[in-house]
Amino acid sequence: MQLSAHPAAVRIRAGLPVTGEVVYAVGSLWISSTMVRNWPDPQGYWRDTDALAYALLVAIYLPLALRRRFPVAILASTAFCVAAYFTLGYYHVVAVCGLLLPLYTVASLSPRRVSARCAAGALLVLLWGTRLAEPGIGPLSAREALAEMRRMLVLLRAREAAPADPALPGVPGLAQLDELAKRVGEAGVGVDVQVTGAAYPLPSGIDLCAYRVVQEALTNVLKHAPAARTTVRVHYAEDEVRVRVKDDGKGHAGARDSAPCGAPGQGLIGMRERATIYHGTVSAEPAPEGGFEVRLRIPVPRAGRGA
Numbered sequence: 001m002q003l004s005a006h007p008a009a010v011r012i013r014a015g016l017p018v019t020g021e022v023v024y025a026v027g028s029l030w031i032s033s034t035m036v037r038n039w040p041d042p043q044g045y046w047r048d049t050d051a052l053a054y055a056l057l058v059a060i061y062l063p064l065a066l067r068r069r070f071p072v073a074i075l076a077s078t079a080f081c082v083a084a085y086f087t088l089g090y091y092h093v094v095a096v097c098g099l100l101l102p103l104y105t106v107a108s109l110s111p112r113r114v115s116a117r118c119a120a121g122a123l124l125v126l127l128w129g130t131r132l133a134e135p136g137i138g139p140l141s142a143r144e145a146l147a148e149m150r151r152m153l154v155l156l157r158a159r160e161a162a163p164a165d166p167a168l169p170g171v172p173g174l175a176q177l178d179e180l181a182k183r184v185g186e187a188g189v190g191v192d193v194q195v196t197g198a199a200y201p202l203p204s205g206i207d208l209c210a211y212r213v214v215q216e217a218l219t220n221v222l223k224h225a226p227a228a229r230t231t232v233r234v235h236y237a238e239d240e241v242r243v244r245v246k247d248d249g250k251g252h253a254g255a256r257d258s259a260p261c262g263a264p265g266q267g268l269i270g271m272r273e274r275a276t277i278y279h280g281t282v283s284a285e286p287a288p289e290g291g292f293e294v295r296l297r298i299p300v301p302r303a304g305r306g307a
Helices: 009-039 051-066 071-087 093-109 112-132 137-161 174-186 204-224 268-279
Strands: 189-197 227-235 240-247 281-286 292-299
Touching: 009 051, 009 093, 009 281, 051 093, 071 093, 071 112, 093 112, 174 189, 174 204, 174 227, 204 227, 204 240, 204 268, 204 292, 268 281, 268 292
Parallel strands: 189 227
Antiparallel strands: 227 240, 240 292, 281 292
16 A cells, blocks of 8 residues: 655655755855955956946846746846846856856757757857957966966875975975975085075965976986086076076986986976976076086066965
8 A cells, every 4th residue: 555645745845946946046146246246356357346246146146046947038038137247347257157057957958949049149148258358368268277277286296296394384485495405415416505686475386386396406416416516596587587407417327318307207397387387488408518407487477476
C-alpha cells in the first residue's frame, strides 16, 4: 500500500525551486551592489555609482526569479537594462553576469531558432558594452585576466619550490638579497651585492620576480662555476629596475649554455616567463670579458610602487 505524502511536505517541495530562484536573484543583487560600491577605480574609467546605477542593477537581477516562467521576456528586459547600464558608463563587469543566466535559461527551455536569435541579441549587447568601455578593454578582457592568472601561478609555484627559511618570512624580494648572498657564500661562491639609485618599494610581484631571477642565476653559478666570484648589481632607475648577475668564470666546471638552472623545469624559460608577465626582459649569455651574466630589466609604473 502506497502512502500519500503529507500535504505540508508537498507544499514545501513545490516551493523549494521558487525559493531558490528568489534567493539567487536577491543574492546576486547584493553581490553586484557590493562590488560596484567597493571596486577601486583610481584611473576614473567608470561613472560614479549613483541611485540610477543601483536601480538598474535591481532591474537586472531581481526579475531573474521569474526567468523560468518567462525566459524570453526576462532575457529581453535584462538585455535592455544591461545595455542602458553600459551606455551610462557604470562599472561593466557586475552587469555582465546578469545577462548570462537568462541567456542560459532561454537556451535550455526554448526552441533552437529562438535561442539563436536571443544569443545574437545578447552578443550585440556585450559588444556594445565592450565598445563603450575604456580604450583597450576588449583585449584587456583576455590579456589582463591571463596575466593575472599567470602571476598567481608564478607566486604559487615559487612558494612551493622555496625551502622553508625563517630568515625569509612570506614572499621574498630584493630586500633579502643580503641573506641570499650569505647563504650562497656559505656554499662556496662569494657574492658581492651592489645597489645603486634611490631605492623605492616595488610591487610585490615585481619584487618577487627580480629576487627569483637573482636566485636562479646564483644557483647556476653554484652548479657550473663553484669557485667564481659573483657580483649582483641592482639599479633603481626612474621608471624601471635593472638587475645584473655576473660571475668571473673561475672554477668553470664544464660546458655552460645560456639556460641557467634554477628549480626543476625553470632556468632561462622560467626567468623570461616571470619577466614577461611584468613587461620585462631577461638575457643570459657569456660576458664579453669572460664569465657569465644574467640581465633583467623590468619597468615599474609609478602608480604601482609599493602595491
